[in-house]
Amino acid sequence: MKSLRFISAEALVSNAEFARKSLGSVAHNLFPLLFKASYLLEQGEVIHDLVENWPFVDFNVGKLLGTTVDCQEDLSHRTCSVCLESCLTGLRDYVLNDSSPYAKRLKVVDLTGIKDVEVQVCECKKTMGRWARTQLLSKLCLELLVYLQQRQCDPGIFEISIDVRIDLFVTERNYELVMQALLKKCYCPLKICCVAFRSDNLALQKFFYIIKLIDPSLLRKLEVVHNVRLEMEHLEMLFNSIHFPLLMSLTLPARTFNARRFTATDEQMLTNIGEKMGEMTQLTELSMSFSILTGRIQKLLSPLKTPLKMLDVSNCSLNHADMAYLANSFHANHLEVLDLSGHNIPDLYPSVFFKLLSHSSSVLRSLTLEDCNIQDTHVNMLIVSLSPCQKLQEFRFLGNPLSSQALKHLFTFLCELPMLKNVEFPVPKDCYPIGVTYPIDDASLCRFDHQKYESVAEELNLILLQANREDVKTSTPLFGSYDAAVQETKNELGAYLINSFKETLEKFTSSLNKTS
Numbered sequence: 001m002k003s004l005r006f007i008s009a010e011a012l013v014s015n016a017e018f019a020r021k022s023l024g025s026v027a028h029n030l031f032p033l034l035f036k037a038s039y040l041l042e043q044g045e046v047i048h049d050l051v052e053n054w055p056f057v058d059f060n061v062g063k064l065l066g067t068t069v070d071c072q073e074d075l076s077h078r079t080c081s082v083c084l085e086s087c088l089t090g091l092r093d094y095v096l097n098d099s100s101p102y103a104k105r106l107k108v109v110d111l112t113g114i115k116d117v118e119v120q121v122c123e124c125k126k127t128m129g130r131w132a133r134t135q136l137l138s139k140l141c142l143e144l145l146v147y148l149q150q151r152q153c154d155p156g157i158f159e160i161s162i163d164v165r166i167d168l169f170v171t172e173r174n175y176e177l178v179m180q181a182l183l184k185k186c187y188c189p190l191k192i193c194c195v196a197f198r199s200d201n202l203a204l205q206k207f208f209y210i211i212k213l214i215d216p217s218l219l220r221k222l223e224v225v226h227n228v229r230l231e232m233e234h235l236e237m238l239f240n241s242i243h244f245p246l247l248m249s250l251t252l253p254a255r256t257f258n259a260r261r262f263t264a265t266d267e268q269m270l271t272n273i274g275e276k277m278g279e280m281t282q283l284t285e286l287s288m289s290f291s292i293l294t295g296r297i298q299k300l301l302s303p304l305k306t307p308l309k310m311l312d313v314s315n316c317s318l319n320h321a322d323m324a325y326l327a328n329s330f331h332a333n334h335l336e337v338l339d340l341s342g343h344n345i346p347d348l349y350p351s352v353f354f355k356l357l358s359h360s361s362s363v364l365r366s367l368t369l370e371d372c373n374i375q376d377t378h379v380n381m382l383i384v385s386l387s388p389c390q391k392l393q394e395f396r397f398l399g400n401p402l403s404s405q406a407l408k409h410l411f412t413f414l415c416e417l418p419m420l421k422n423v424e425f426p427v428p429k430d431c432y433p434i435g436v437t438y439p440i441d442d443a444s445l446c447r448f449d450h451q452k453y454e455s456v457a458e459e460l461n462l463i464l465l466q467a468n469r470e471d472v473k474t475s476t477p478l479f480g481s482y483d484a485a486v487q488e489t490k491n492e493l494g495a496y497l498i499n500s501f502k503e504t505l506e507k508f509t510s511s512l513n514k515t516s
Contacts, residue, residue, distance in 0.1 A: 006070040009037035013046045020049050028055040035064050039075055042123055044086040051090030052097055057105050061087065062113010077115040081126035084114070084133065091164070092140045095189045096147065101156030109164045111137075112195050116484035129488035130169040130198070137166060138174070138181035141188050148189075160189040167196035167221070168214065169485060173492050175206055182213040196221035196249075198485060201492055202228050208238070216242045220282075223251040225485075232257055236269050239276035248282045249310070254290035259317075262296075270299055278303030287312035289339070297322040298329075307334035314368070315342030323349040323356065332359035341370035341399075346378040354385045361388035365419075371399035371439045376406040383413045392417050396424040396481065401438045404428035404456040411460045415467035423474045424481065428456050445478050 002010075013019045013034055026034065031050055038046040051059065065075040091109060111133065120127050128136070148157065170178050185191055194214040199207050207228055222244070224230050230238075230253050257270070277283060277300075286301075286308055293300070293316040301308070308331045313322075318340075326332060338360065345353050357364070367389070374382060374397060386392065395414070402410070407428055414420060431448040432440070457474070464472050 001072050003070040005033060006037060009033045009070075010041060013038045013043050014041060016043050016045050019043070019046050023049055023053060031055060032064055032068075033070055036068065036071055036075065039065060039078070039080070039083050040071070040073070042080060042082050044082040047083055047086040048090040048093070051087055052093045053099075054090075054094060054106050058108045058110070059091075059106060060108075060110040060113065062110065066113070076113050077117045078120065078122050079114060079116055079127045079129060080120070080122035080124060081128040081132075082124050083122070084128040085136065088133075088136055088140055091162075091190065092144055095144060095157060095160055095162075096153075101154055101160055104160060106162055109162060109190075111164065111166045116488075118482040118484070118487075129484055130167055131171065131174065131485070131488045133166065134168045134170065134178060135174045137164065137190075137192065138178045141181045141190050141192065142177070142184070144190060145184055145188050157189065161191060162189060163191050163193045165193045165195050167198070168192075168194045169198045169200075169489075170210060171199075171201045171489055171492055172203070172206075173201075173489075175202060175210065179206075179210055179213065182210065193218060195219070196223070198223040198225065199228050200226045200485070200489060204229055204234060211238070211242065216244050218246065219244055220246050221249040221285075222247060223249075224253050225251060226253060228253050230256055232266065232269055232273070236273050236276075239273060244280055246282055247280050249285035250277075250280075250283060251287040251312075252291070255292075256288065257291035257293055257296070259292045259294045259296050267299075270296060274300045274303040278305055281306055284308055284334075285310035285337075287339075288316060289314040289341075290316070292317045293322065294319050295321055298325040301325075301329065301331065304331075307331050309334055309363075310337035311335060312337075312339040314339045314370070318343055320349050320352065323352040327352045327356040327359065332356055334363060335360040336363050337366040338364065339368040341368050341372065344373045345369065346372070346374060346381065350378075350381060354381075357385045358388055362391070364389050364392055366394040367392060368394075368396040369400070370396060372397070373438065374400040374402065376403050379406045379410050383410065386413070386417070390417065391419050393419050394422045395420065398424055398426050398476070398478075398480075399439055400426050401429045402426060403430050404452075404459075407456065407460060408463060411463045412467075414472070415464060415469050420469075420472055423472060425460070425474060425476060427453055427476055427478070431456070442479075 009030070012022070019034070019038075031054065035047065035050050038050065062076050065078070067074050094104065094106060114133070116127075116129050168178065181188075181192060192214075195218065197211070197214055197219060199210075207224070207230070235252065235256060262270070277286075283304065284306055287310070289312050293313065297313070297318060298321075302325075311326075311331065323343075338356075340353075357367075367386075379402070386395075395417075402425075407425060411423075411425075414423060427448050429436070431453045432444075433447070436444060453476075457476070461474060464470065464474070
């Protein structure tokens with residue numbers, strides 16, 4: 001629904017030339033309305049001028065684009081390149097425009113409310129993801145400094161100080177630019193304030209250097225993923241040298257921990273890391289996928305003083321003792337998001353799994369059980385375990401050897417979960433050739449009867465339709481759920497993997513030559 005005010009605002013900004021000329025006579029309280037209307041219509045020039053002349057102390061993009069009284073449509077998931085570039089260049093020109101620096105009230109810009117999603121509905125279809133926003137803001141900050149150094153500007157400009165809150169995403173490709181912008185932050189009127197930091201495909205030395213530049217005392221979310229070779233000793237070094245008082249969410253790369261080769265020194269190191277995490281009193285989200293943590297979960301998590309709301313221990317080789325600790329810990333009653341993928345739950349610890357879900361059922365919103373060897377004979381057990389989870393919104397169980405008949409039985413139950421919105425289900429086992437083994441390797445993943453799969457998928461959706469559950473979205477993403485950050489940097493990641501493979505071959509060839 002749109003109010004008459006919003007419809008009038010759309011009419012005004014639809015004529016960009018007229019709207020830009022009229023801004024000087026527009027009441028300040030209409031700027032937020034005009035901004036959202038311009039964003040909806042992708043009027044980049046109008047957006048630029050609105051930001052350049054912003055009359056308020058704060059400019060919060062997420063709130064401005066979110067649900068409002070005048071327009072209930074939430075636009076914060078539109079990462080439209082035209083609109084976001086206009087926002088940022090308008091911000092630069094806010095500093096440079098001719099109005100008196102002392103009349104400029106803007107103190108805080110918040111870009112953290114922008115949500116990166118898979119499907120964009122903006123007309124230009126060009127997105128500006130988190131990496132690109134990091135790149136552009138850093139570039140504009142440096143350009144602004146160069147301009148101020150080369151021109152004779154009003155001295156009052158140097159008194160302008162605007163905190164720009166942003167979720168930074170740094171890789172090898174944009175490292176130098178971001179690093180320079182952070183190094184010169186104190187001289188720039190636009191102050192980059194990092195609230196969340198994601199690092200991928202970055203040398204460890206560079207990661208340690210830039211993490212100190214971003215002011216860790218402000219950091220709420222830290223993601224160190226994929227090609228950052230952060231091992232346990234480096235993590236201990238990080239926690240010993242840097243304090244993260246506001247950190248709420250921590251994601252560690254694969255193989256940070258490897259309990260199979262733990263020495264007495266490693267055990268002490270793990271204890272130290274657990275104690276350091278215990279000092280992070282705001283920490284409620286922890287992701288440690290693809291580490292080997294067999295028998296060590298209690299040592300790592302028991303020092304935490306705040307219960308976890310999100311825990312990802314997928315493919316961490318947990319044993320019965322680990323699962324028993326989770327089920328009985330104070331975390332269990334607070335877990336809203338849980339990922340136990342890669343564990344043979346039905347055979348190894350069905351009873352403690354049931355206990356864990358029963359304890360978390362009152363708050364659990366998202367559950368992921370991919371590649372957990374859930375077979376047809378386990379479906380009734382799964383249904384009993386899920387029955388108390390009445391607040392479940394997302395359920396992902398890709399990679400499990402379930403027949404089409406078992407999936408229909410499960411879907412009939414899923415219709416009864418009132419808040420369920422998203423289900424990711426596996427290709428039925430009977431769509432694959434006889435004798436296929438699980439987990440299915442990447443080479444065989446797409447070799448199934450696509451026509452039969454489509455037929456089964458139609459039947460599953462019909463079950464939802466007949467139960468009046470058209471609100472539930474179903475899918476089978478063969479290679480995992482959509483990840484906006486990975487999608488945006490996939491070319492750089494691919495180039496890195498090819499180069500790593502080439503280097504490995506060269507080392508192997510060299511070692512062969514030495515032995516021959």
